[in-house]
Amino acid sequence: MKHDFLDKYSSLNSPIHRLDARAKIIAFIGMIIFCVSSPPNAYLAFLGYALFLLIAAALSRVPPTHILKSSLVVIPFVILVAVFIPFLKPDHIGGGYSLGIGKLTVSRSGLVVFENILIKSYLAIISVILLSSTTPFPKLLRGFEQLKVPKLVIMLASFAYRYLFLLIEEIERMERARDARAYRGRWLWQAKVIGQMIGSLFLRSYERGERVYVAMASRGFTGEIVGFGKTKFQAKDVLFLFFALLFFTFLRIEV
Numbered sequence: 141m142k143h144d145f146l147d148k149y150s151s152l153n154s155p156i157h158r159l160d161a162r163a164k165i166i167a168f169i170g171m172i173i174f175c176v177s178s179p180p181n182a183y184l185a186f187l188g189y190a191l192f193l194l195i196a197a198a199l200s201r202v203p204p205t206h207i208l209k210s211s212l213v214v215i216p217f218v219i220l221v222a223v224f225i226p227f228l229k230p231d232h233i234g235g236g237y238s239l240g241i242g243k244l245t246v247s248r249s250g251l252v253v254f255e256n257i258l259i260k261s262y263l264a265i266i267s268v269i270l271l272s273s274t275t276p277f278p279k280l281l282r283g284f285e286q287l288k289v290p291k292l293v294i295m296l297a298s299f300a301y302r303y304l305f306l307l308i309e310e311i312e313r314m315e316r317a318r319d320a321r322a323y324r325g326r327w328l329w330q331a332k333v334i335g336q337m338i339g340s341l342f343l344r345s346y347e348r349g350e351r352v353y354v355a356m357a358s359r360g361f362t363g364e365i366v367g368f369g370k371t372k373f374q375a376k377d378v379l380f381l382f383f384a385l386l387f388f389t390f391l392r393i394e395v
Contacts, residue, residue, distance in 0.1 A: 149202045150276045155376075156200035157274050161283030163377040167384040168271045172264045174388040180256045186263065188391040192384070193266050202273045210269045215262060222257040225250045277301055286371070303352070310344055 150157070156164070171189055178185045197207060272280070281294050314337055 154201045160377040161279045163381045168267045185391040218261040225254045
């Protein structure tokens with residue numbers, strides 16, 4: 141499979157890559173929890189979280205362009221969900237701003253919430269990107285397993301990761317077949333082709349899933365994921381985790 145957009149740079153050799161997966165999971169997910177629980181006006185804390193991610197990205201040697209491109213793929217969905225929040229009814233304290241279009245107004249509190257969603261979401265997205273870009277996915281699953289995450293969740297994540305690439309390959313084959321039939325998508329009535337492709341993709345995915353299950357069951361699959369052996373915390377892992385959580389706690393207390 142040529143698709144490696146999820147953990148393209150996870151095999152690099154850097155101080156962050158050499159850390160235990162559990163240390164990185166706790167640190168990056170801990171940062172997300174601290175960031176999300178910070179007050180809306182804790183801009184210095186947000187700057188501190190961003191500084192931590194910047195230092196981690198520099199030490200990991202993951203190209204900044206990869207982090208930026210990956211984050212820009214997700215952030216439009218966040219904006220799509222949060223874009224209507226500023227148009228909520230203006231509160232009595234903050235008031236609102238009229239847009240000059242009938243009675244359409246933007247509430248000040250809604251703008252604050254929208255701003256917070258963007259900041260916290262973007263920091264969380266960068267954190268997840270760094271985690272996946274510095275840890276091979278099998279080691280990441282093993283780390284979650286050692287942290288006592290339910291095996292069902294780990295198994296579902298493993299299947300989703302593996303068969304996402306098969307799904308992409310199937311989509312690319314359908315696109316090549318579509319383009320070979322001189323499809324250009326210039327006219328409105330050609331949009332039904334996209335609908336037919338989506339329906340066909342669903343059926344093919346369902347059939348592929350059944351074939352995969354039968355193949356795994358015939359090979360004695362019992363739900364146990366075989367992968368890397370258990371790892372042990374080293375001094376560098378403890379120090380990284382200690383200073384990371386200490387830094388997050390300091391930022392949280394200061395705000």
